Amino acid sequence: MEHPIQRFLIWWERAIKNSPLKQKSAVCVSTINNEGFPAARFVDLKSVSNDGIVFCTYLDSAKGKEISICNKVALTAWWDHIGYQIRVTGRATPLPDEEADRYWKTRTTDAQITTHVCEQSQPLANPNELVDKVAAINRDNSLNPSIRPINWGGYSVVAHSIEFLTFKEDRLHLRELFTLNDGVWTKSFLQP
Numbered sequence: 001m002e003h004p005i006q007r008f009l010i011w012w013e014r015a016i017k018n019s020p021l022k023q024k025s026a027v028c029v030s031t032i033n034n035e036g037f038p039a040a041r042f043v044d045l046k047s048v049s050n051d052g053i054v055f056c057t058y059l060d061s062a063k064g065k066e067i068s069i070c071n072k073v074a075l076t077a078w079w080d081h082i083g084y085q086i087r088v089t090g091r092a093t094p095l096p097d098e099e100a101d102r103y104w105k106t107r108t109t110d111a112q113i114t115t116h117v118c119e120q121s122q123p124l125a126n127p128n129e130l131v132d133k134v135a136a137i138n139r140d141n142s143l144n145p146s147i148r149p150i151n152w153g154g155y156s157v158v159a160h161s162i163e164f165l166t167f168k169e170d171r172l173h174l175r176e177l178f179t180l181n182d183g184v185w186t187k188s189f190l191q192p
């Protein structure tokens, strides 16, 4: 049987190729907030392998705090130009420091500075405050942006289920569900 992670990689490659989108790898990550509501937002998909599906963020953001309480998450992607939807459920764990450092180094200096300046998910009285902070850092060179802030890293989601939907114009979408039980993936179909 085809491995669902292999399929994910093949679909992701197709999604990136000829994508009309600027943000070609955005996926929706859903967590559970402290009131029991789902909390969903887009992040940038960084890598997909048998070890996990990786995205990067602030570890002390709302999503980071939510994951520290309940690490069950969902990831959802829709790639309109090829008609593919992927839905993942799984458990998120923080990336080891070396891996977080590797992703940090892929960021531009501007993105690193912005990341240093922001306290993601915290209230902000006036958006100009952050513009001013970035400008001040650029002016006085007081920060070495290449050093990763300790509150920034990533999460690796180890999948428990992965559903692949192929959109059909007649609405008879093909839904293929892969579920992991005792280390073995099984495949079934779902009605659209």
Ligand SMILES: Cc1cc2nc3c(=O)[nH]c(=O)nc-3n(C[C@H](O)[C@H](O)[C@H](O)COP(=O)(O)O)c2cc1C
Residues within 6 Å of the ligand: 023, 026, 039, 041, 042, 043, 044, 045, 055, 056, 057, 058, 061, 062, 063, 064, 120, 121
């Ligand atoms: C296309 C797109 C990509 C994004 N990528 C990321 C990302 O990779 N990491 C991140 O922390 N936030 C990213 N964001 C911002 C998040 O959607 C969200 O606003 C932020 O992470 C704060 O979420 P939280 O307060 O629920 O933790 C992205 C937003 C969009 C629209």
